[in-house]
Amino acid sequence: MANTPLIQTQGLTRNYPGVVALDHVDMDVKAGEVHVLFGENGAGKSTLISLLAGANTPSEGSILVEGKPVSFNSVSDAQAAGIFTVFQEFSLIPTMTVAENMFLGREPGIGPFTNHAEMRRKARALIDQLGFDVPVTAPVAQLSRAQQQMVEIAKAFHGTPKVLILDEPTASLTDREVDHLFKTILKLREQGVAIIYISHRIHEFERIADRVTVLRDGAYVGTTAMDDTDEATLVEMMAGRAIKDIYPEIPHNPAEVLLEIDRLTSRGVRGATLAARRGEVLGMAGLVGSGKSRIFRAVMGLQPTRGGTVTWKGSDITNAPTRDVIGAGIYYLSPDRKSEGLDLAKSSWQNLNIDLMMGREARGAMIRPRALRTTAAGILETVELRESYRPKAVAQLSGGNQQKVLFAKSFGHDADLYIFDEPTVGVDMGTRAALYRLISDIAAAGKAVIVISSDLPEVLNLSHRVLVMAEGRVTAELTGDDRTEDNVLRNFFNETGETV
Structure with missing residues (x-):
């Protein structure tokens, strides 16, 4: 050199x-x-x-x-x-x-x-x-x-x-x-x-x-x-x-099962079975193409289900329209904030108000402009988006601040299950720490949380249970001290076809 x-x-x-x-x-x-x-x-x-x-x-x-x-x-x-x-x-x-x-x-x-x-x-x-x-x-x-x-x-x-x-x-x-x-x-x-x-x-x-x-x-x-x-x-x-300050301690108070997926088959998914509970963070790990995202896109009605069932609070919602799934209390945060998550030409206020109105409309509540502004301000404060950034078009914000707006939109629905698909893609460690605290608060409030991530430290540090997917199937369920990087990697390439 x-x-x-x-x-x-x-x-x-x-x-x-x-x-x-x-x-x-x-x-x-x-x-x-x-x-x-x-x-x-x-x-x-x-x-x-x-x-x-x-x-x-x-x-x-x-x-x-x-x-x-x-x-x-x-x-x-x-x-x-x-x-x-x-x-x-x-x-x-x-x-x-x-x-x-x-x-x-x-x-x-x-x-x-x-x-x-x-x-x-x-x-x-x-x-x-x-x-x-x-x-x-x-x-x-x-x-x-x-x-x-x-x-x-x-x-x-x-x-x-x-x-x-x-x-x-x-x-x-x-x-x-x-x-x-x-x-x-x-x-x-x-x-x-x-x-x-x-x-x-x-x-x-x-x-x-x-x-x-x-x-x-x-x-x-x-x-x-x-x-x-x-x-x-x-x-x-x-x-x-220090890095130990990046990941919060997330309380683990598992309660009733909200979402059950039984032998689900869809594009890229081959007979997957899993359950999500209140008060618990479920992590989904796997290589690109493993099916870890597609299974939940099928749940949300974003791609068709070919077999198996999806049950929400005891009711069958298999192949339900996306709007109905959101209205039932499930929110999916897309990994592609620019194409699927945000209106880049609008401000964070405008992006959030759309979801606040949708959420209230789904609950049959009255839409009061002053109440919307107050709620939006509180949510943007929660996600730590600076006040000076809020009137700007989202396209003018950094990737980390765009991701904060995406998180803010999810809170407009007051869901019972939050599915975060690659929640920190392209986001720095400081912003990650803020988003991780939000995930911790959601779980502590008794919601169910699913974190889908290609970042192994993220999955392992945030989740109480980790499911590993390969070839469209669940190949391992890891809890407690078994949640290690070696165990996850070992099951990335499991092609036995066995599910847990």
Whole structure:
């Protein structure tokens, strides 16, 4: 690894009216290094990479590439200097094909004409190299969010980067796709590319990171070699609190069974059986595609049931319409807040009021505007959403604050069962701690809670019982001291077909 930084910041600062988003940050990344940028939502990570990528200009300080000061007025300027960025928010043109998006502005030509066959061939070769499953001739509008993420990544790899910045690149990828991406990242590291990697998933760091830089409240906290640190230390640097303070003690007072699922069969679910009780948090663990989410999407009427029964408080609700299931007292928090959970153009007030009105309408209660405002204010206070954020369009909020609004909407229904599907996806540890306290309060109030998560520490620390799913079946039920990571992982690959 070279000693001279390939890219470096000196006193880098970005001011907005009344806000210091980035405060005199010094950072350096060497050639052939994977350097993780870590911090809570609002810590300054996005601001820093926007300056490095040319999307914004600094108020003070400087950026050096190979020891020479540079000034970027656009993303194109940064790319000309060898800095390519995969932003968390996609920049694809929906009506264009995958290949056209990948080569936009750099189309191979035959004289004055675009060589579409060559473009498709090169796009296919790069997609295959990354191990992604994306049809290069399909319009982007027809792709899933995960596939669009892959196209964004492929666009950056299509260039000849000296510096590659990846902002939450694995948020929508399966484990297999993550493996392919990491292999490509490590290959680029061997070729001398400097890689800046932004993620909330600490378990990924030990697989690829050389060093980690932590930001908090727009300021530099410190840089450490990954070999010299651990998860607990990084969390404490990031949040200013120990990891033991992240997960609350959740009282366990199991009472009557509210939801019973008996031999349920649906798309991706093969004869699953389980029960959810009041006063208990039930955790659902499994790999992507295990069926852990699909079983509850079937319960909610979001996909059809092919066999088996769903019973709620003793009544059969199998294949009931979604509105009726919600009205009966079951609330499902979707893992895709942007497509299924929130109206991004509306404020948090407006998003929450819609659910408050639906909840009161379902209970036959009168809708009084003043009472709605009072209730909404109390809920937004409960989820710790700052008052200054509440009038803003949800699209303008950070991922963590959007997730708080999503949680707030669930409280508008006063449900008896809350199903939280990937409740902290893309959310920092500080916001996670706030959301975990909410889950604890819900269980303590005698509600039933189901937590579906790909984050094993989250499942194990929040749940009183853990069900493991594989191949659409429940393969294990773990309680007490049996709730260990080893036991969960052992049952991820159980294909015996036995259910518990």
